[in-house]
Amino acid sequence: MKLxxxxxxTKQxxxxxxxxxxxxxxxTYIKxxxxxxxxxxxxxxxxTYYGEVKDCCECVLSR
Structure with a gap:
C-alpha cells in the first residue's frame, strides 16, 4: 500500500x-x-479553446 x-x-x-x-x-490540478x-x-x-495547454499563473481566478 502506497502512503x-x-x-x-480535472474540473470546470x-x-x-x-x-x-x-x-x-x-x-487540471496535479496534487x-x-x-x-x-x-x-x-x-x-x-x-484553451484552441487546444493549447497554458499554465494557470497567467490568469486570475476572478475579478
Missing part, C-alpha cells in the same frame, strides 16, 4: 484573462496526497 500518491483532477472553472475576459476552462488527503498542489494547467 504518498499523486493524483490528477471560470477564469479571467485580459485578452478574452471571463471564460470557462477545464483546469500530492497522503492516505487520500491532499497535501499540496504540485502543478495546475488549463486547456
Amino acid at each position: 504518498i500518491t499523486i493524483k490528477r483532477i 472553472e471560470k477564469r479571467y484573462t485580459e485578452e478574452m475576459g471571463m471564460l470557462n476552462a477545464r483546469v 500530492q496526497t497522503f492516505l487520500n488527503i491532499p497535501i499540496r498542489t504540485l502543478h495546475s494547467y488549463r486547456e
